[in-house]
Amino acid sequence: MGIHNKMKFIKYIFLIGMVLFLFNACYYDKKDQVYPQVVVAACDTANVSYSVTVTNILNANCNNCHGASANSLGAGIFLNSYASVQPYISSGRLVNSILQNGSASSMPKNAAKLDVCSINKIILWVNKGAINN
Numbered sequence: 001m002g003i004h005n006k007m008k009f010i011k012y013i014f015l016i017g018m019v020l021f022l023f024n025a026c027y028y029d030k031k032d033q034v035y036p037q038v039v040v041a042a043c044d045t046a047n048v049s050y051s052v053t054v055t056n057i058l059n060a061n062c063n064n065c066h067g068a069s070a071n072s073l074g075a076g077i078f079l080n081s082y083a084s085v086q087p088y089i090s091s092g093r094l095v096n097s098i099l100q101n102g103s104a105s106s107m108p109k110n111a112a113k114l115d116v117c118s119i120n121k122i123i124l125w126v127n128k129g130a131i132n133n
């Protein structure tokens with residue numbers, strides 16, 4: 001093959017490659033629209049209540065230290081009843097602690113931040129007056 005034909009051949013292969021690449025890209029675009037692969041769970045903040053939402057989050061993440069049976073771990077701070085949570089709402093310490101913003105001890109202690117959805121639910125409940133619903 002001469003140099004000229006070699007160049008033609010390379011261009012031809014390149015062209016086929018581009019066509020296959022574009023075709024492939026279109027194929028995947030379509031497939032992703034028809035069968036979404038990643039389902040991002042929405043954060044349901046419509047029905048936030050103390051009795052279900054907030055207690056579930058506190059029981060799952062906090063009350064191993066701040067519940068009645070484990071008070072030596074939680075520095076005498078209880079978050080296992082509506083009344084015992086109140087002082088930490090009015091002082092802003094509950095929200096600041098889970099935001100880990102430096103205005104209160106970061107909570108959960110020695111652990112990663114709560115997921116964004118849980119944090120948002122607690123903040124929403126607090127902003128709506130932290131009622132005993």
Ligand code: HEC
Nearest residue numbers: 061062065073074075077088093094097104105107108109
């Ligand atoms: C491993 C035990 C542990 C866990 C889990 C834990 N805490 Fe604490 N928490 C403590 C201790 C101990 C303190 C006392 C302050 C300190 O040592 O940092 C404290 C302090 C606090 C305070 C007072 C902060 C201040 O600066 O006055 C709040 C509010 C609080 N925790 C909320 C929570 C919340 C909400 C969770 C769950 C998201 C949680 N804690 C999880 C151990 C824990």
